[in-house]
Amino acid sequence: MLYIMRHGKTDWNAKRMLQGRTDIPLNAEGREMAQKARQEYWDVNFDYCYCSPLSRAVETAQLLLEGRDVPIEADDRLVEMSFGEYEGIEKSFQIPDCPINLLFKDPANYHASIGGAETFEELYARTGEFLEEVVKPKLAEGKDVLIVGHGAMNSSIICQVKNLPIESFWDSGLAQCKLMEL
Numbered sequence: 001m002l003y004i005m006r007h008g009k010t011d012w013n014a015k016r017m018l019q020g021r022t023d024i025p026l027n028a029e030g031r032e033m034a035q036k037a038r039q040e041y042w043d044v045n046f047d048y049c050y051c052s053p054l055s056r057a058v059e060t061a062q063l064l065l066e067g068r069d070v071p072i073e074a075d076d077r078l079v080e081m082s083f084g085e086y087e088g089i090e091k092s093f094q095i096p097d098c099p100i101n102l103l104f105k106d107p108a109n110y111h112a113s114i115g116g117a118e119t120f121e122e123l124y125a126r127t128g129e130f131l132e133e134v135v136k137p138k139l140a141e142g143k144d145v146l147i148v149g150h151g152a153m154n155s156s157i158i159c160q161v162k163n164l165p166i167e168s169f170w171d172s173g174l175a176q177c178k179l180m181e182l
Contacts (some may be wrong), residue, residue, distance in 0.1 A: 001139075001144045001145075001181060001182075002135060002139060002144075002145050002161065002181075002182040003016035003044070003046065003144070003145065003146045003173065003179055003180065003181055003182065004146070004147045004148075004149065004154050004157060004158065004180050004182060005037070005060070005145070005146065005148045005149075005154075005174070005177060005178065005179050005180070006045070006148075006149065006150060006154055006174045006175065006176050006177065006178070007026065007030070007034075007052075007054075007057045007059075007145070007148060007149070007150060007176065007177070008026045008027055008029070008030030008031060008032075008033040008034045008054050008056065008176055008177050009026065009027055009029045009030035009033060009054040009176055010024045010025065010030055011024065011167055012024045012028055012054050012088075012181065013030075013139040013176070014027065014029075015090055015091075016090060016091045017088060017089065017090045017091075018083045018086050018087050018088065018089050018092060018100070019056075019080065019083075019084075019087065019150075020080050020081060020082050020083035020084075020087040020117075021054070021081075021082050021083075021087065022081055022087045022088060022132075023054050023055050023056075023161070024054075024055075024056060025055045025056055025059065026055075026056050026059050026060065028172070029069075029138040030035075030056065030059075030060070030131060030176070031059070031063060032176075033174055033176055033177040034059070034060045034063035034064050035063055035175055036096075036177070037063075037178070037179070038061075038063060038064050038065070038066060038067075040133070040179075041064070041179050044179065046065065046068070046070045046075070046144050046145070046146040046148070047119075047138070047143040047144045047145065048070065048071060048138055048143060048145050048149050049061050049065055049070050049071065049072045049073070049145075049147075049148060050073050050076060050077050050078060050130075050134065050135075050145065050146070050148075050151065051072060051074055051075070051144040051147065051148040052074065052075075052078040052080060052148070052149045052150060052153065053074040053075070053078075053079060053146045054078055054079060054080060054150070057074075057078070057148050057149055057150065058072070058074055058138075060148050060177065061085050061146075061148040063147070064177075069088045070146075075123075075130060075134070077126040077127060077129060077130040078127070078147065078149050078153055079101075079150075079153065080128060080149070080151070080152060081117075081118050081123050081150070081152035081153055081156075082116070082117055082118040083100060083103075083117045084100075084113065084114065084115040084116030084117035084118070084120075085115040085116050085117075086098075086100040086114075086115050086158070087116060092104075097171050099115065100114055100115060100117060101115045102114065104170065107120065107166050107167065107169040107170065108165075108166050108167045115123075120156070120166060120169070123152065123153070123156045124156055124159075124160065125158065127153060127156045127157050128156075131160060131161070133159065135147075138152050142144075151174070154172075154174050155169050155170060155172055156169075157182075158172045158174070158180070158182065159172075161182045162182070
């Protein structure tokens with residue numbers, strides 16, 4: 001079985017700032033979320049855990065799996081989508097005509113990089129490669145795999161696994177530290 005989880009809360013999440021690849025750590029609430037998730041999902045079996053190399057995902061995975069003998073491996077292909085020069089921007093939806101909002105409001109028409117941000121094609125290529133090279137062989141062996149990542153990166157995996165169109169990219173809306181079975 002394949003499971004996916006989004007990292008716990010950070011200070012930038014609380015301020016509604018675009019994080020992307022900026023390595024912002026969990027805050028106290030985020031750590032508490034991960035510890036509660038450990039209790040909530042204690043009975044769910046995981047044979048392997050793969051996560052983004054960003055500290056908020058790594059720490060979430062460590063707190064979630066504390067007390068279990070589950071290997072955690074960071075993989076660069078699971079890093080969050082880059083938002084380019086818009087990383088660190090606060091409440092972009094309140095900024096009239098902010099170009100990066102196209103990525104969120106109309107993903108079907110976000111084709112070219114805006115301000116150095118990653119494209120959906122680039123995101124799908126790296127996460128799709130990870131699914132093919134790492135996840136599918138483990139699932140074929142009957143193993144249970146957990147991926148701990150980020151909002152956009154997780155959405156790309158969900159869309160690929162469920163064969164959803166790009167128009168549905170943000171529809172899954174995986175809440176922080178909640179487990180989704182794919």
